[in-house]
Amino acid sequence: MNEKTYLASYKKSEFDTPIITVDPVLFTYHEDQLKVLLVKRANHPDIGLWGLPGGFVDQENDQSLEQTALRKLNEKTGVIPPYLEQLYTVGNATRDKRSWAVTVCYTALIAHQLCEAKIADVDDAHWVVLDELEKMTLAFDHADIITKARERLRQKALYSIVPAYALPEKFTLPELQHVHEVLLGKSIQKKSFRRRIDQAELLIDTGEMYSMGSGRPAVLYRMKKTSGDYTFVRNLES
Amino acid sequence: MNEKTYLASYKKSEFDTPIITVDPVLFTYHEDQLKVLLVKRANHPDIGLWGLPGGFVDQENDQSLEQTALRKLNEKTGVIPPYLEQLYTVGNATRDKRSWAVTVCYTALIAHQLCEAKIADVDDAHWVVLDELEKMTLAFDHADIITKARERLRQKALYSIVPAYALPEKFTLPELQHVHEVLLGKSIQKKSFRRRIDQAELLIDTGEMYSMGSGRPAVLYRMKKTSGDYTFVRNLES
DNA sequence: CAAATAGTGTCTGTTAGACACTATATG
DNA sequence: CATATAGTGTCTAACAGACACTATTTG
Numbered sequence: 069m070n071e072k073t074y075l076a077s078y079k080k081s082e083f084d085t086p087i088i089t090v091d092p093v094l095f096t097y098h099e100d101q102l103k104v105l106l107v108k109r110a111n112h113p114d115i116g117l118w119g120l121p122g123g124f125v126d127q128e129n130d131q132s133l134e135q136t137a138l139r140k141l142n143e144k145t146g147v148i149p150p151y152l153e154q155l156y157t158v159g160n161a162t163r164d165k166r167s168w169a170v171t172v173c174y175t176a177l178i179a180h181q182l183c184e185a186k187i188a189d190v191d192d193a194h195w196v197v198l199d200e201l202e203k204m205t206l207a208f209d210h211a212d213i214i215t216k217a218r219e220r221l222r223q224k225a226l227y228s229i230v231p232a233y234a235l236p237e238k239f240t241l242p243e244l245q246h247v248h249e250v251l252l253g254k255s256i257q258k259k260s261f262r263r264r265i266d267q268a269e270l271l272i273d274t275g276e277m278y279s280m281g282s283g284r285p286a287v288l289y290r291m292k293k294t295s296g297d298y299t300f301v302r303n304l305e306s
Numbered sequence: 307m308n309e310k311t312y313l314a315s316y317k318k319s320e321f322d323t324p325i326i327t328v329d330p331v332l333f334t335y336h337e338d339q340l341k342v343l344l345v346k347r348a349n350h351p352d353i354g355l356w357g358l359p360g361g362f363v364d365q366e367n368d369q370s371l372e373q374t375a376l377r378k379l380n381e382k383t384g385v386i387p388p389y390l391e392q393l394y395t396v397g398n399a400t401r402d403k404r405s406w407a408v409t410v411c412y413t414a415l416i417a418h419q420l421c422e423a424k425i426a427d428v429d430d431a432h433w434v435v436l437d438e439l440e441k442m443t444l445a446f447d448h449a450d451i452i453t454k455a456r457e458r459l460r461q462k463a464l465y466s467i468v469p470a471y472a473l474p475e476k477f478t479l480p481e482l483q484h485v486h487e488v489l490l491g492k493s494i495q496k497k498s499f500r501r502r503i504d505q506a507e508l509l510i511d512t513g514e515m516y517s518m519g520s521g522r523p524a525v526l527y528r529m530k531k532t533s534g535d536y537t538f539v540r541n542l543e544s
Numbered sequence: 545c546a547a548a549t550a551g552t553g554t555c556t557g558t559t560a561g562a563c564a565c566t567a568t569a570t571g
Numbered sequence: 572c573a574t575a576t577a578g579t580g581t582c583t584a585a586c587a588g589a590c591a592c593t594a595t596t597t598g
Contacts, residue, residue, distance in 0.1 A: 085326050086363055088397075088408055125324055125397070127406040132398040157395040157410045159326075159363070160370040168365040170326055170410070172395045242550070260587050262551075267586090283549025284595040302540045302559090302586060480577070498560050500578075505559090521576025522568040540559060540586090 086159060086168040090136040091122030091210065093173065093217035094149060096195065097234040097247050098180035103195035104214055107144060109207050110192065113165045119207030120214070121193065122171065137174040144193045145183035149176040151233035151296060155217050163209045171208075175217045177233035218251075225251040226303040229270055232291055240278050240286035241265070248304075256304060270295040324397060324406040328374040329360030329448070331411065331455035332387060334433065335472040335485050336418035341433035342452055345382060347445050348430065351403045357445030358452070359431065360409065375412045382431045383421035387414040389471035389534065393455050401447045409446075413455045415471035456489075463489040464541040467508055470529055478516050478524035479503070486542075494542060508533040 094105040106118040121144045123136070130136040138148055152174055159170030180195075187193055196204070201214060224230045225248045232244055245261050265271060271289035279285035332343040344356040359382045361374070368374040376386055390412055397408030418433075425431055434442070439452060462468045463486045470482055483499050503509060509527035517523035 083325070083362070084365060085323060086365060087321070088323055088326055124321070125406065125408075127322060127324060127399070130399075133395065133408065154394055156392055157371065159410065161365065161368075168363065170363075170371065170408070172397065172408070240550085257588055257590090258550085259552075259554095259589080264586080279596070280549065282547075282597050284551080284597095286550055300586095301544070305588075306539070478577085495561055495563085496577085497562080497579075497581095502559080517569070518576065520570050520574075522570095522578080524577055538559095543561075 086170050087124075087164065087166065089122050089124055089169070089171045090133055090140065091120040091171045091173045091213060092137045092141050092152070092176050093120060093155065093214055094141055094145070094176045094178060095217070095221065095234055096178050096180040096183075097231075097250070098195065100246065100250070102198045102218075102234070102247075102250055103180075104198060104201070104217075105141075105144065105187070105193065106196050106206070108192040114207035117205060117207040118196070119210045120173075133172050134174075137172075137176070141176060144187070145178070146186040147178065147182050149178040149233070151175075151177040151230065155213070155220060158209065158213070171213075173213050173217070175220060177231070179234065179236040181236055222251045222253075226306055227300045228296070228298060229265060229291070230296055233296065238274055238276065238278075238288040238290055240288055241271075242286050252304070252306070260304065264300055268298055268300065270298055324408050325362075325402065325404065327360050327362055327407070327409045328371055328378065329358040329409045329411045329451060330375045330379050330390070330414050331358060331393065331452055332379055332383070332414045332416060333455070333459065333472055334416050334418040334421075335469075335488070336433065338484065338488070340436045340456075340472070340485075340488050341418075342436060342439070342455075343379075343382065343425070343431065344434050344444070346430040352445035355443060355445040356434070357448045358411075371410050372412075375410075375414070379414060382425070383416070384424040385416065385420050387416040387471070389413075389415040389468065393451070393458060396447065396451070409451075411451050411455070413458060415469070417472065417474040419474055460489045460491075464544055465538045466534070466536060467503065467529070468534055471534065476512055476514065476516075476526040476528050478526055479509075480524055490542070490544070498542065502538055506536055506538065508536055 096103050105121055107121045109115050109117050109119055121140050123140050125133070125136045130139060134152065137152060142148055155173040155175045157170060157172045161168045163169055187195065198218060201211060221231065229244065231247045231251060232239065234247055235243060241262055245256055245258065248261070249255055270292060272292060274288045274290055276288040277285040278288050334341050343359055345359045347353050347355050347357055359378050361378050363371070363374045364377070368377060372390065375390060380386055393411040393413045395408060395410045399406050401407055425433065436456060439449060459469065467482065469485045469489060470477065472485055473481060479500055483494055483496065486499070487493055508530060510530060512526045512528055514526040515523040516526050
């Protein structure tokens with residue numbers, strides 16, 4: 069049999085394959101805290117529990133797994149996040165009551181203001197402060213996935229400025245430092261933090277200033293296009 | 307409807323889901339070169355082409371994706387590699403002619419001697435030197451996957467001693483340094499390389515020596531249990 | 545002025561790079 | 572002895588930590 073004949077006669081439904089989903093973990097930074105987007109499950113299984121805003125691949129419309137992740141996030145937030153990276157994939161016989169199940173997980177970051185309106189509007193999606201997750205029971209193994217996403221983001225805070233994507237387009241260095249500090253769970257030397265960002269020329273001075281209300285106003289910066297990919301050769305103390 | 311009723315009535319076959327495979331990239335180090343394990347495809351599509359030793363999840367017998375990866379590697383090499391780590395997952399509408407397809411990829415490392423016998427025995431599996439891949443046409447997108455695996459391993463050579471898993475249980479520091487040099491495509495300062503491994507106390511002196519035939523013999527070391535997880539805070543020059 | 549927040553100067557400590565040196569094997 | 576390979580001593584350079592200092596805002 070040649071390949072053409074094989075493909076014409078191939079019936080996918082004859083093969084039993086695990087169910088596959090995509091689960092993005094969307095973080096943001098708001099009110100001095102890291103928050104994660106959760107949605108209330110409207111269907112079985114684990115109906116009524118809160119979980120990640122994931123779902124099945126739409127083979128008609130999604131060209132890739134990334135597009136599935138972006139589509140699901142867009143459905144809930146109305147926007148496309150500026151940062152999306154694959155986290156890891158978990159698949160085993162027990163994580164879903166229905167079947168052997170695989171989920172491809174992503175980490176995404178977005179400014180809180182960009183999706184504030186839409187999320188405040190609906191009551192089946194909301195932001196949860198990371199530290200409050202311990203008290204909640206989440207659907208499936210979503211608590212584990214969020215833990216892994218947070219841990220990966222914490223690592224990135226040591227050698228990159230990826231956490232900046234959880235801030236608005238224009239942000240100050242004290243704000244960015246605070247996001248990193250929340251992720252690391254410890255304070256960072258201001259001088260060390262600024263020096264490495266300066267030297268690598270990762271940010272653009274917008275010329276604008278932002279004041280917290282009292283005290284000296286801070287300069288507003290914007291990221292360069294490639295700054296999210298930059299990695300420092302030396303980590304901050306962990 | 308309650309969850310019990312839902313699960314009883316759930317028919318997976320009613321939902322169209324992408325096909326899912328697991329593709330491990332097994333590297334080894336032999337004759338001063340990095341090699342990757344390829345197998346000749348016995349089935350459509352891409353029959354006759356060389357590709358990764360992957361396959362479908364066996365829902366009856368595989369408890370997790372890792373087990374699928376290890377099972378496939380064991381079928382080809384007769385052994386279980388000491389290092390296995392998830393690489394990334396690629397899924398899109400075009401990579402497989404049959405259907406929307408997802409593959410979960412792994413990077414694995416093993417000492418060449420451990421699977422030498424079995425692989426030399428069969429003619430549908432063999433080790434290919436990494437630099438020779440450019441000239442070959444591989445099945446599916448396996449060339450891309452190998453490139454990503456190599457790139458990830460190159461990064462790890464900068465901040466860990468994970469490449470040591472491509473060597474036998476007992477190895478010398480000059481050998482390990484050479485594996486790193488091949489991965490990085492450049493030479494490393496001997497002093498820098500040894501100093502950081504010494505200070506982190508990652509290796510155990512076996513008391514044995516190994517001679518290249520001429521010149522001073524080198525001390526044979528073995529890894530500590532946790533040394534694969536250790537990461538240096540500062541990278542080697544890249 | 546004080547208080548608060550932003551931002552800098554500068555010293556120290558750690559660690560990688562460079563490279564010359566010593567050590568130990570073979571023939 | 573020469574040659575080859577293993578392993579060390581030590582100086583320099585880069586960069587993070589520490590922390591005191593200055594700068595700029597509000598009230």
